[in-house]
Amino acid sequence: MSMISARWSRLALVAAVSAGWVAAAQAELPAQQQEQASGWFRMMVGEYEVTALYDGYTTLDTSLLSGMEQDEILRHLDALFIDAESGVQTAVNAFLVHTGENLVLVDAGSSACFGPTLGQVEKNLRASGYAPEDVDTILMTHLHPDHVCGLADENGDAIYPNAELRASQDDADFWLDKERSQALPEEQRAFFTMAQDAVAPYQESDRFSPFEQGDELLMGIVAQDTHGHTPGHASFMLNSDDDSMLVWGDVVHNYGVQFADPSVTIEFDSDPEQAASTRQAVLESAVADKYWVAGAHMPFPGIGHIVEDSEGYRWLPIEFGPVSSDSE
Template sequence: MSTYFSKCSHSLLAVAVSVGWAATVQAELPTQQQEQAPGWFRMLVGEYEVTALYDGHTAIDTSLLKGIEQDEILRHLDALFIDAENGMQTAVNAFLIHTGENLVLVDAGSAACFGPSLGQVESNLRASGYTSDDVDTVLMTHLHPDHACGLTNENGEAVYPNAELRVSQADADFWLDEARAAELPEEERDFFVIAQEAVSPYQKAGRFSSFTPGDELLKGIVAQDTHGHTPGHSSFMLNSDEDAMLVWGDVVHSYGVQFADPSVAIEFDSDPEQAIRTRESVLESAVADKHWVAGAHMPFPGIGHVAKDETGYRWLPIEFGPVADNK
């Protein structure tokens, strides 16, 4: 009997010590951390190094999607576990391309134009191992603020002082036309003013030029016409060795809806019908050619493939892994 109680005493003591130790450890736990890791992701496209740079996120109200009923929007989003109660969370991404001869940035992010949840392109570029001085070319898919505000700092100076800024001729003709902007109501003028201020230091430094669809802007980087979202919206096809990637800008804003139904437009499209035709064509080509896609508003890192399904398309995001294994 005494042996039994002795064993029980030892067991209870062990439990007490264990509970006490656990409570001590629990009391010493640090507070939960709210920060994420730096937002960059790197892969190879042939011999070209592509680094996705996270600018941040914003929320888009579902009412901005056009040509579809709200209950249908919610059905698509619910199927992907996307909570849209406070708007659809939408990433903003830029892409850095090291060709071996040039360091090229596609789009510059939003800087301070849309609040504290955005504006991280330059800091993530530095975290990825480069500096803004290293960039020799900036290619713009279009001149909307969430892509162009990051071209300048709070003092109106060029963030990429050694870079040639290149914009499609059609977008330059539209957004940089001061006479056109002056004729608009004040509430419609902001996007024009932002675009003009963003490119101004590059123009003054003689580092601004335009391009047209089909131009080979640098070796292996060709501009493609994907207008509709803006008059000169462009995408860039990278070709290196046997590999290819289309950096497609704003072809898709809501992956939860527009892959399932490409006929859905968004309020910001300057020509919604053309934007729909462009999206359908680009998605079909991505399926047929099986090339990589990099999207400004796809969930970070915004890189993946497009597949066809029974009714529309599906987004197949890249998996995290060693750079060379992502070729």
């Protein structure tokens, strides 16, 4: 064999071996993994430990928004790289607050009321190191199903067996009035029925007590009147040391649009004009007082600050970091 032939033979052998290694590596490559990590995020507000709990997401069509032309809505969303043609992905978050004396859940997520992309609050609460039995107080911003259905399991039993459930008197009067809801057309009853079924096990065990707006519900936790989205919608101001956080429920649904123009409302608002007025007031307060905001429908973990910009307001999400009072 000539020297040239030998050289080509060696090159052919190397190529064949390399091809074999590549083929073997490709054959052993695992499938892509589609699951995400557990949906919880923890920070401190003064001495209070706050854990954001991800319930999941739903998709909302931009046609649900009023007060802005559709092409302008799409312009705002496109500027944030949000493709809204098939709907806007909208998070559902709940928040667990450890005050040192109480373990407080704010909202409970949607359980099975809205399909498989939601219903993860209990799972993520456990993943975060707590158990439903540890929760002693549940505060509801309002009684819409994506916040209240997670109170009870599929058998109608309380998921949080040791917790006192609290909602505003105005929301309780509106959503839990069975005579009123039965008088409505059938297609309008669903939200009422889901709220009544979820609250029922707490009422039956004498663990449901409404509050009035402005009440200090626990040390350092005050209910603030933010009605409009529902008749008794409430937000909760947490105050510890020199730090504060407003857990604001559904003050904002679509951050890509409603920060730019707070007058934009959503079809689920019971009083759209009041909802817009409330949103404007809360945003102004959040900018002026620089407190943390925790939103039920902000991108997970739903925690951040509000600042003004040239068009209106802007969301500054919290960065992942150490769990300490210096996390801001």
